[in-house]
Amino acid sequence: MKPFEVTTSFEVYDSLEELPQAIQHLMKKAIVARDKAYAPYSQFKVGAAMALNNNEIICGSNQENASYPSGLCAERTAIYYAGASFPEAIIQNIAISAKSMRHKVEAPVPPCGACRQALVEYEVKQGAEIAVYFMGERGQVMKANSIKDLLPLIFDNSVL
Ligand code: THU
Numbered sequence: 001m002k003p004f005e006v007t008t009s010f011e012v013y014d015s016l017e018e019l020p021q022a023i024q025h026l027m028k029k030a031i032v033a034r035d036k037a038y039a040p041y042s043q044f045k046v047g048a049a050m051a052l053n054n055n056e057i058i059c060g061s062n063q064e065n066a067s068y069p070s071g072l073c074a075e076r077t078a079i080y081y082a083g084a085s086f087p088e089a090i091i092q093n094i095a096i097s098a099k100s101m102r103h104k105v106e107a108p109v110p111p112c113g114a115c116r117q118a119l120v121e122y123e124v125k126q127g128a129e130i131a132v133y134f135m136g137e138r139g140q141v142m143k144a145n146s147i148k149d150l151l152p153l154i155f156d157n158s159v160l
Contacts, residue, residue: 006152008144008149010143010144015141026057027141030097033061035061041071043100044102045062045099045101046062046096046097049078049095050082051091056086060079062074079118090126091130092130094132095134096135097109097134098135106138108140109135116151117151117154124154124157129145129146129147131145131146132144132147
């Protein structure tokens with residue numbers, strides 16, 4: 001046996017105002033999208049906004065269902081919309097904001113595991129890293145430079 005270590009690193013910003021204007025703008029789009037979430041079961045609203053290299057911004061929010069597993073997270077709603085609408089475009093940055101209708105969410109909320117897997121597919125497809133900025137309702141913002149920093153040891157098409 002020999003150990004195999006994986007290290008990833010993130011950037012932490014104390015507030016949105018510390019980030020470049022373009023990212024602040026993208027996060028504001030994510031917040032607007034978040035507030036349009038359909039989340040009657042969890043009362044937990046998530047918004048995602050994706051900046052493409054063709055200057056489009058694609059937004060999504062979580063869409064829940066009475067049959068719980070049929071719902072979809074904000075990040076996948078947005079990335080599938082981006083992939084379906086602009087299959088040739090490069091996704092450059094993703095901003096995510098989450099808000100609970102029950103309590104204050106002040107810590108950054110990262111994408112769930114299933115969304116990480118869905119997102120990394122597009123990073124591999126486009127051959128360019130996607131930066132992810134994520135936050136709660138307010139407070140700190142975390143940045144991952146690549147989906148791979150959120151999902152080390154990815155499963156991708158190289159093994160198929
Ligand atoms: N949710 C997202 O939209 N994105 C995530 O990455 C985590 C979870 C949604 C799914 C569900 O509608 C609600 O948040 C509670 O899990």
